[in-house]
Every structure is written in structure tokens, then in C-alpha cells.
Amino acid sequence: MSVAAVKNALPESFVPEPADVLPAQGAWLEERRARAMQVFQAGGIPHRRVEEWKYSDLRNALEAERGGTNEVVVLPSRDPFATIAGPRLVLRDGSFDTPRVRVPDNVEVRDLATLGDDAPDWIGRSLGCVLSNGMGQASLAFMRGGAAVRIGRGTEVTIHLRFLQQIEISHARVLIVVEEGASLLLLESHARMRGVMNLGLEILLQPNARVTHVRLADAAPEAVLVEEIGVTAARDAHYRAHLPQAGARLSRLELRTKLEGAGAEAALDGAGVLCGRLHADVTTHVEHVAGKTASRQLFKYIAGGHSRAVYQGRISVHKGADGSDSRQTAKAILTGERAEADLKPELEILADDVKCAHGAAVGDLDRDSLFYLRARGIPEAEARELLLRAFLEEAVAEITNENIRSIVWNFVENYLPKALDEVT
């Protein structure tokens, strides 16, 4: 089914103009995109009556009047990772924009818009095969373009993935294959975007591969940003993701990680600061497919004003995945009287002899701590801020690279005064 044919049935703000959709490529890819379109159409655009989207009504956000905000000052979108070396892959309005990027030996970068029937095997085998949910399908079906990256065996590299968007709607795809024993520091950043973006990111870790993925997404208050990340980790592969949240009109980050081989590990964390009417939703699904796999998650939010902070974390331990260990914590502090946090951990355990620990709590600052600091002379506002910072810092403390940690902390801290101003 063509893009033109589905256009009438879907909100205008979701389906790009036909000219903004990648034209037919190789037959294999077209077939995959047609199938993706079918799957997406069967479910349609998710809304609040779809359980996994209960707290993030995408349909409503797309249909609502946008662009009417009177935000005049657009913050300069400096690349937060500007000081860090490494090839920069830029996706502008969903299209790969840096065809001449120089990459180290043993690293391969391809523009998804120029794949023919002779696409390399590593792309053909994987593109569209990790992400399976509706929005992930939509990003493939409607994609304007994207990139595929292969990190060859044993290679250690830092890659920047920079998203810029000026058009109203874009769908894009990125595929990253990290071969055996390779190690990737993936620095993903979004320049302050407006409009609607639906991004699908597939990351495959072969045995003993390492990926540290840091994502800083800056969006205008009226933007709608949906990002679906699918990760598969083979034997002894480790995937770490640091995912701070600053929100948008609707910001959804869905991360599905499959730990497929023994010794595979996933560590996900994020500190979120929301103000105004912003929304941020982190939805994770960690699947312990194989035994002796480990996962840990720590997400922390401060929600001011009328904002809404969402964390949904499902952990599935498959049958036979004995000896797996999963930990999950989500906490939110509401500093705005009208703010809301929805934290929903879910466990699905079909194996024996597993360790699972999970906890979620929404609350205010600890009164004993606040009194202690004040009794030692620290004024209330300063004491509150000190405690809120401490609360958030725990969710960036695991970033081992000191430079990256301070970049991430600056990103989070930048939003803090606004969220605190709204304390009433």
C-alpha cells in the first residue's frame, strides 16, 4: 500500500508528504517496508486505550493544535558532544547528510537511501529485523532515510549520531552492527527539534561486543518525539545506555533489549527533569532470553509544573533463562502541585533460580534530610536544591567516562531551575 493511500486514514501530522518518503530501493527492502506498513496499519497510531501507551496518548498529541506556542526564544542547539572526537553522522530531517564522513578502518557507514539490490549482507540480514512494534514499523515504512553502521571485529570507536530537523514530520531509521569484540561509544544528540519525529534505532551486539549509548534529546515544548530502540546482545555482550529526559509535548523512548547469550548484560539509566506541560515516557522491555544474563535499570525524575513523567519497565525472564539477575528502580519527586508521575514496573518470570529486584516510588523530599541541612544553616530553598541534585545525580553516577558524565550532568542540570521555579 502506498503512502498516498494511507494518508487519509491517519493524522496529517504523522504521515509525511510522499516526496518526504524514501522512494523504492532494492526489492528486499521494499518487501520489508511493505510488510512493516501492514503491521503498522493493523494497529494504527497508538493512543491511551492501548495499554502500553496509556500515559502517552500519541494520537491525541498528533491531532492537537500545535505550533501555537508563543515561545520566541529558541535556545541555540549546540552539539553537547562537540568537544569529543569521532566521526559525526548527521541525519537532517531524517536523511543521512554526511556521505563523505571519514571513518576509521574497519568501520563502515552506509546511507539507507542508496541501497540497491546488492546491499551488503550485514544490512540485509538485520535492517528491520530487531524492531517489531507498531511505531518501529512505521519508521521503516515511512522512512525518509537513515544510516547503517558496522563496527568491525575488535574495533574500538566513538561515533556521533546527530539529528537535526526543520521540516514538520520525519521518520528515520538507523542500524548499528557491532561485531565480535568491538567496542562502541555512541553519542546520540538531537538538536532542539520541533514538529514530529519518529525514529527507529536497531543495535546488534555480537559476542563480547560493548556499546555505551548516551542520548541527549532536546526538543521544543510543542515537539512530538518518538524513538524506538531495539537491542540484541549475544554472548558476553554488554549494552549500557544513559538516557536523560528533558521532555517534549510528547516524548516517548521505548527500548527493547534482548539478552540472547549467556553473559550478556544491559544497564540502563536516566535522570529526567520536567517542567511546564512537558511529558517524558521511558518504556523499557528487557528480555532475559538466555540464562546467566544480567540487567539493571535506574530512572529518576523530578517533575515540576503540570508535567508528566512516565516509566514503564517490563522484565521478562524466559523459560530456561536460569541464573539471570535483574534489578530495576524508578523514582520520581513531584515538585509541581499539578505534576504527575506514572511508574509501572512489571515482572514476567518463567524461569527458576533467578534474581529479580524492583522498586518504584513517587514522593517528596525526605523530611529528615531537609531538617538536617537546615539545622546546619543551609536555607530551605538551597537545601531542597541540594537534595534534588543529589537525587538526580545517582542516575548519572554510573557513567564511567568523566567527561561524558559531566556533559550529561550539564544537560540535566540545565533544566533544573525551571522545574524548581514552579514549586508552589
Next chain:
Amino acid sequence: MNLLEIENLHVSAQGKEILKGLSLVVREGEVHAIMGPNGSGKSTLSYTLAGREGYEITAGHIIYRGEDLTLLAPEERAAKGMFLALQYPVEIPGVTTMNFLKAALNAQRRARGEKELDAISVLRLVRETAASLNIPEDMLRRALNVGFSGGEKKRLEILQMALFKPVLAILDETDSGLDIDALKLVADGVNRLRAPQRAMLVITHYQRLLNYIVPDRVHVMAQGRIVAEGGRELAHELEAKGYAGFVKDAA
């Protein structure tokens, strides 16, 4: 001169009256001990003095350095030289001990209109003071009180007392949870901070602490009031007789 005058103080917490007409006068430089059984209102007294929320003064007054203490926020009391060493110092993950000390020191100085200390001066001051109290530097780098032993937490309270140089230090059951060696160490720290311009209110359940911190006056508290007063010998009398006799007298 009277540093602290408490007169006919009635305090309720969670709707229940706990202090029922307590009166007490502390003069500059004096060390007073307040002894009493559990539930006599000792901690309520210390929290009320420090200005904790949830303690409602229903009658009486507290005059501190000539002004009505109850009008001041906890941080203002601290800036005016009041220091409460807590029975259970709070653990605050994510705030390093050194950063906390710097924030507190400078907040107090700012409130008093004094110049703030730069990071280097704070570091030097804290290190020197810590060394004199046998506090390892490593403790200063750790999160405030997190994972500290009972003795370490109390020593850190004494370190703060040494840094803030209070005019009135209230030690709320500083002896609880300490073995004899830790107790001696803490008492030694306190004794070194005794000074003509520094009064102390030592609140304790047991006489033991008073063997090491010898008070000028001893008050026995029961059922929300002072029921007996005397010199240091009163503590020994209590040790011999127990609280029962005093509590009966009060009833």
C-alpha cells in the same frame, strides 16, 4: 548573662502534648545535662529548640540571646550559633561530606554578613579540624553519613560543632549506640570544645556520658517537665536510685 531562657514551655506533636510546662535557664559558657527516661520529652525539647516542623508551642516562651527563638527558621537559629547534634545523624546519598560542610559553613557566614570562604580555605580548615579529631580524609569524600559507623557519624557531628563554633551546642543522646572507646573519643572532642563563650546542653538517658563530659548543672526530666535539679552529684544519685523515684515525685 542568660543565653537561653525557657519558661513554662508546652509543646505538642501530632496532637499530643509532650512538654508540659518546662522551664530552664542556661547561662553563657555553662554545661547543663538533661537526663530523663525514654518518653520524658528529651528529643522533643531538642527538636523544638532547633526549630523542627511539627512541634507546636502551645504555651510559654523561649528566649535565646535576648530574642524570641520561636520566630526564627532552623537555618537562622544555626546562623545565630545554635547547633543540634542529632541522636541519629541523617544519611544523605549524593551529597559529599565536604560539599555539605562547605555549603553549611558558607550559608552561616552569609547569614551573619561575613565573607564566604573559597573552596581552598574551606578544604584547609576542614582538613585541619578533621585531623585534630582523628577523622580520616576519606570520610570527607564519601556521601554524608552514608555507610558511616555509629561512631563515625557522631565524630562527624563533633567535627561540625568544631567548624561552626556554636554559642549553644545541644547534644541529643550523643552517647547512644556508641561503645566505650567511641564514647571516649566523642567526649574528648566535646571537652576540647568547651569554652567560656560556649554553652552546652547535654541530653542523655545514661549517667555514663557524664563521667566524661562533666556538667555544671544536672536537670532531671520526666513527663515533659524538669522534676529535679542539682549539681553534678545529682547524676550519681540518679545512677544509684534510678529514674523511678523522680518520676513518682513528678506524678
